[in-house]
Amino acid sequence: MFKQIFNKKYSRYKYKPVINGYCKVTPIYNCFFRSGLPNIICYFFLSFFISFGPVIAQDANNCTGPTATIEASSPVCQGGTVSLKLKEASGHAPFDLVVNGVTYKGVEVGQTFATVSAAGSIWGMGGTPANGNVNDGVPIEVGVKFRSAIKGYITGIRFYKGVQNAGVHIGSLWNSSGTRLATATFTNETDSGWQEVTFPVPVSIAANTTYIASYLSPKGIYAYSGDFFTNAGVSKDSLTALQSNAGELNGIYKYGGGFPDQSFNNSNYWVDVLFISSLTSATTTNYTLTSIADSHNCTSNGAALSVASVAINPLPSGSIRIEEQTCDSDKINLIFDANSGAGPFNLVINGTSYSNIISGSAFSTGMQTYSATSIWSNNTPPSTATVSSDSSSVELGVKFKSTTSGKVLGIRFYKATGNSGKHTGSLWSADGNLLATGIFSNETSGGWQQLNFTTPVVIQANTVYIASYYTPVGQYLYSSNYFTNNSAGNSFLKALSSGEEGANGVFKYGPGGIFPTESFDNTNYWVDVVFKPDTVFTPEKNFFHLISVSDANSCTLLGDPLYELGVVPISCPPVLMDSLVPVTCSPQSLQLVFRQPISCASIAVDGSDFTVEGPYPVRVTSARGDCVSNGFSSSITIQLDKPLQRAGKFQLHLQDGSDGNTLLDEHNQQTPKGSALSFEIKDTVNAAFTYTIKYGCSIDSVLFRHTGSNGVNQWMWELGDNVNSTNQNPMALYSVFGEKQVRLITSNGFCSDTANATIVLDNYLSVDLDVKAKECTQEPVEFISTAKGKIVKHQWSFGDGTFSDQASPFHSYQYTQQAGNAFQVSYSVTDQYGCVKSITIPLDIYTNCTVYIPNAFTPTGDGLNDLFRPLNVKLSDHYEFRILNRWGQEVFFTKDISQGWDGRYKGQNQQTGTYVWMMRYTDINTKKIVNRKGSFILIR
Secondary structure, eight states: OHHHHHHHHOTTSOOOOOBTTBOOOOSTTGGGGTTOOOHHHHHHHHHHHHHHSOOOOOOGGGOOOOOEEEEEOOSEETTOOEEEEEEEEOSSSSEEEEETTEEEEEEOTTOEEEEEOOOBOSSTTOOOOSEEEEEOSSOEEEEEEEEESSOEEEEEEEEEEOTTOOSOOEEEEEETTSOEEEEEEOOSOOSSEEEEEEEEEEEEEOTTOOEEEEEEETTSEEEEBTTOSSSOOEEETTEEEOOOBTTBOOSEEEETSSSOOEESTTOBOOEEEEEEEOOOSOEEEEEEEEEEEOTTOOEEEEEEEEEEEEEEEOOOEEEEEESSOOBTTOEEEEEEEEEESOSSEEEEETTEEEEEEOTTOEEEEEEEBOSOBOSSOTTOSOTTOEEOOOOSOEEEEEEEEESSOEEEEEEEEEEOTTOOSOOEEEEEETTSOEEEEEEOOSOOSSEEEEEEEEEEEEEOTTOOEEEEEEETTOOOEEBTTTTTTOOEEOSSEEEOOTTTSSOOSEEEESSSSOOOOEESTTOBOOEEEEEEESSSBOGGGOEEEEEEEEOTTSOEEEEEEEEEEEOOOBOOOOOOEEEEOOOOSSOSEEEEEEEEEEEGGGSOTTSTTEEEESSSOOOEEEEEEOOOTTSEEEEEEEEESSOOOSOEEEEEEEOOOTTSSSOBBTTSOBOOTTOEEEEEEOOOOOOOOEEEEEOOSSOEEEEEEOOOOTTOOEEEEEOSTTOEEOSSSOEEEESSOEEEEEEEEEEOSSOEEEEEEEEEEOOOOBOOEEEEEOOBTTSEEEEEEOOBSSEEEEEEEOSSSOEEOSSSOEEEOOOBTTTBTEEEEEEEEEETTSOEEEEEEEEEOBSOOSOBOOSEEOOSSSSSSOSBOOBOOTTEEEEEEEEEOTTSOEEEEESOTTOOBOSEETTEEOOSEEEEEEEEEEETTTOOEEEEEEEEEEOO
16 A cells, blocks of 8 residues: 555655565665665655655666667558557666657557658648637538649648547548549547648649648638738748639638638638659668667667668659550550559559559550541442442442441442432431431542531441432442342441341432332442441540559559540551562562551462562462461562562562452551562572693692673682682682682672582692512512502612613612612602602612521620621511520510520629520511521620
8 A cells, every 4th residue: 555655646756666575765765775674664764755855866876778679661662651669678668769859758569659751741840820720610621722843742631630620530632623633531630730641542743733732620620820821822842832812812611521612811721731752763761769768767878779771662653655656446555664663563544454564565555546437448349349320310328337336427438430410428227217418529530439427426336327328310339249148347337238137238219318228139339437436545535644553562653644645546548568578589489568567368368469570471379478466467478480580670569359459457448559569680690610720740720710691790719728719710729739629609799609619630749669578689679659640651770770660660689799788779750741750768688588596696795796686587577586594594585686685684694604595487488487496605
């Protein structure tokens, strides 16, 4: 009880709770309680000092400053609100926090203690109304007109609240014409002062444009300052609350709510906006805790006790543009160019949503442009239609329907030769009610004629109507059986086949203006209407309004609109044959190019849309487009019956094909027949060449020739040995003989050809020889020629004064003491061109070819008889020679006839004495194996 009384009555004094049954008061008097007195005594003394002693102060030495961590919602979209929460803290709750200079009191751990918006406003937290609680007693919408000097976004509404202004308040943003752009209901209002509400989606506003911010007070109570805007407006940063003037009064209201369009006394009702400027890329905002105090008055201060970083994504924005010029009946594709935000984007245009739009890439609106359309194109009827010889006056008509509601602007008919006089056109309902009529004027001598009604006639979808015209002299154009099981038209209009709504192709003889009810042979009289659909994009609805943009970060922006794109369809002329892809040598096909797509269905596959004229006959056999999924092509490949190989100038002509028309573009208009494109063909060329060789002993010369026929003006020779030439008839010199690969590429600037040839320079001359000699005196030695070339003469000199002119002669040498056994053999050859080459080699002839084994040797190093080896074993093959000592140990072995024993074994001189030799070889004459052995003496 004492504790409770103390807490309640003396709460201005700080204390610490009882611990272990004893109070732990922490003023300077805590020495009184260190003795461990019971609580009741502690309270007695404490009460005494409270009543009569000094005020108890906290002992700072016993206080530990609290720590804390704050966190913030992240990321957020620009203009959104950031929620700040105390995530954790030490010390005693609740806490007083200072974040970014703003104090928040009594915050508990886990509590969201602030919802922060960084938007600007006109009055900020200032402003004092003259009267905060004016009461009109009925609901009232009060507002303010404002402008921004820069483009930006309104994120919400503010108003100043007096203490009596109770009830649920609703804020709105309006454009100057009274369209509500956004609205939101205020929540968590304070008793008085400035109140704020943010819109679910920011609203884009244009610079220097008037908007209205307002709120609805359900009880009719509002803040008020009279005569506020009479002489001046209020500006802060880029925002201005406008001064009243004769054309635009400020301080506006409306009883009952809605768009405030009334003004009294230029009053200020203290309504405001939340405004942000454009952000083009993501940014970061930091919320910094600089001070925290707990309930025990323990405090921590610092520059950044805790920091919560918030990523702020920009609001998406951008513009729309049309992909290309829009003609009547074009499908409309748009391109969204993003200025900010993360793609892909979701757009709302004219109330229609478009998802996953990539910036810079075209997307379909699903709409087409039609200022007017008809059942048949301007180039019909086909040539198969017939001019009637009937000369009676008659009303001729056609039954038709439209798939959509719209307006019939007039009547058309195809005028044949002889169809003269005054013609009238009429539109009828199916039951014969005349809906409109008129007289054709400014007619031409033939072709389609058009009458425009003074007032267009509205027709309903899927409803039968009759269009007719009156001819006083007959002579009309007709096609019998046209509507028998056949209809005509486009995606909006349909001339009915007979049997759908009775017979079609209707007529009535008599004066003009008679409802045509008769039919014969389901005939088409070529009557048509001019129709403008209501349900498609037309000049009356020629604006695209970008209302909303959302991006991949779930950020959304609204506008009034954000962007406006005007599209005015124009009447585009029919597409002409634009050009031919340049033809190449000997073409058998032509590539026809168009600036706009051509309907693939209108291309006659047999090629009958085209003819080719030139100096010699050529026929078109087929034609095909490069058709994609939409059924249109920008090029046509025209196949010919043969290649065009002879020079000449040609023309490609367009005509009506076997399908009854030329080519139709994407607007269903025919490319005019008779159109022509010229192209030129040059002769094919032949690169075949000739050559003449002039042989030489060290250099051959070759003259190459090409005729230059068929207009060849370019030559590229590859003559081998890295020799090239661009001359028509080059000369090449070769110092290395043999085969040469030659290539010629010729061109006349249109056609080219290549020829190859192998040139053989076979006057190559070389001289060499092989000697297969027994190399012994008086035995024949065979001399073999290995010379190459066209040899006509051989000349041998054997070095002993004898000669031969055979190609590969035999010769025996006679040993004489004077000549010795060394001879110089010379060999020369002469070819058919008189060229000579020669060679000289030395030849040794043995004086004695008997194998001889010495019986002793003296390895003393004096250079005489230092090696033991057989002599004259030149004529042996598979030679082996070995030496053994007296104990049978092998001290030497060789297979080389040039080696002998030096009297050592493993590097040690062997003793004087008798040794055994053994020899094995194959006699190269008899091919027999010879085994010999004997002994010899080593003498030192």
